[in-house]
Amino acid sequence: MKSVASYFRVIAFMVLAFLLMEVSIDSGDQMAIQQFPIIWGVLAMLLLFAIAVEIIAASLRSILFRSLTEEARQRYAAAEKERNAQKFSGIRNWYNKMAGSKPIEEEGEIVLDHNYDGIRELDNKLPPWWVYGFYITIVFAAVYLVRYHIFDGTKQGKEYEIEMEEARIAIEEYKKTAKDLVDVNSVVLLTETADLDAGKVIFDQYCVACHKPDGGGGIGPNLADSYWILGGGIKNVFNTISEGGRDGKGMVSWKNDLKPLERAQVASYVLSFQGTTPAEPKDAEGEIWLDPDAPKPNELPEAVVDSTEAVVTGID
Secondary structure, three states, rough: OOOHHHHHHHHHHHHHHHHHHHHOOOOOOOOHHOOOHHHHHHHHHHHHHHHHHHHHHHHHHHHHHOOOOOHHHHHHHHHHHHHHHHHHHHHHHHHHHHHOOHHHHHHHEEEEHHHHHHEEEOOOOOOOOHHHHHHHHHHHHHHHHHHHHHHHOOHHHOOOOOOOOOHHHHHHHHHOOOOOOOOOOOOOOOOOOHHHHHHHHHHHHHHHHOOOOOOOOOOOOOOOOOOOOOOHHHHHHHHHHHHHOOOOOOOOOOOOOHHHHHHHHHHHHHHHHOOOOOOOOOOOOOOOOOOOOOHHHHHOHHHHHHHHHHHHHHHH
16 A cells, blocks of 8 residues: 555545445435444445455565566566656646646747846746636626626626525425425425324324324314314414414414424324214314315316216205
């Protein structure tokens, strides 16, 4: 491990091993190395293996070099020096070209007649990288002038408003997948089994004392009927769980005890009681809640309206 190339090979090997594990191991939303800490041990073993291979290879080269005759050693050293020089010659040539400097041996070609007490002046040209950068700034200035001063491009205030709107949309999209950032405005009804099971665990821990295991109601109201004191629907139930019920006689606020995702899960589980029949249902409290976002009869598809009219006619 005496050469820089050895360190680069070891680092490249470790990065490749890490990426392969991340791609091949199914770890859901988390990184594989976070979900399965044993990967740290595997990477450590691979690191030791890579270092061992480099050390063994270097040792073999050293043994073979020492077994050579003095003349063969000199030829080998010369070949290695030439190989290394060719390896970096391309980079060195590109650097010299971009620097635009003359080698010391050729400085006589650009020396000027100026002579100040033996100090001579060289007519060095500007480095190409500097010249190209200057040309780019000129082109940029011309485009900027035409865009904003001739054709009256978007003003800074308007650009700010556009970027703020783009950021707002990006945040809203992020909130759709980041359940822990849910609030009363972005909460939606959760229907996945895992969420409802988690909501049941929370309900059994905090809510059964007042609402009973089947939602029939005790100290708290019946959760299975269509009557709601503070409104039904996922947003109202989520808000009631977060902020609490009526002052002095409603349930307490749970926002300091439950995370936003947990409140969304238990609210979704509470709504799963709708339409069920509890063993001992409590009398209805509040008013019948109708979803304002539900389609009205005149907004229903024609086939649904016709079937509804047919049923009503049959009852009559």
